Amino acid sequence: MKLFKLSVVLFILMWLSACTTLGLGKKDTDAATDGAEVAVEDRSADSASIGGDNASGDAETTVIVGEDQYQGDELNDPASPLSNRVVYFEYDSSAVRQEDQTTLAAHAAYMGEHQNVTMRLIGHTDERGSREYNLALGERRAMAIRQILMLHGADIKQFQVTSFGEERPQAEGHDESAWQQNRRVELIYVGQ
Numbered sequence: 001m002k003l004f005k006l007s008v009v010l011f012i013l014m015w016l017s018a019c020t021t022l023g024l025g026k027k028d029t030d031a032a033t034d035g036a037e038v039a040v041e042d043r044s045a046d047s048a049s050i051g052g053d054n055a056s057g058d059a060e061t062t063v064i065v066g067e068d069q070y071q072g073d074e075l076n077d078p079a080s081p082l083s084n085r086v087v088y089f090e091y092d093s094s095a096v097r098q099e100d101q102t103t104l105a106a107h108a109a110y111m112g113e114h115q116n117v118t119m120r121l122i123g124h125t126d127e128r129g130s131r132e133y134n135l136a137l138g139e140r141r142a143m144a145i146r147q148i149l150m151l152h153g154a155d156i157k158q159f160q161v162t163s164f165g166e167e168r169p170q171a172e173g174h175d176e177s178a179w180q181q182n183r184r185v186e187l188i189y190v191g192q
Helices: 002-022 044-049 098-113 131-151 176-182
Strands: 038-040 063-065 086-088 118-124 159-165 184-191
Touching: 086 098, 098 131, 118 131, 131 159, 131 184
Parallel strands: 118 159
Antiparallel strands: 038 063, 086 184, 118 184
């Protein structure tokens, strides 16, 4: 048994040293000494040369974050409306708030440009109301989001609509602050 544990430890140490030697780790600059700059290098050539590829077969991309710049997948840009993937609702309502319209228009434009992308819309409610009512309300909320996205250019084939009603709360609690966080639709990109 001790020999087996020793073998596992040695294997892990050799694997970690190989990753460091081949430069497969992420290169970061120190945020405290160099502002907010982070650099991640493209490792597609290194991965191909050692026979490794990730699950999707896509190469890693270069990401540079500075004071005024972001290079990488626009869905992950924190300054973009695409980074907001939750829409909140008022009590017992499936009406989309005016302040969410810009975010939804940005998501619709992205989906229009990327026809291979599928979005899962997951509707949620707070705990008030019957289980059946809340499942229907969560679905109405998700369908309202889908309708707006389609009006802005997304295709109906790009959507999966689900409702969990009150079953998966974002916040635990029995007061308005918890209920506000639970009345939502989550926008989840499935195929990119």
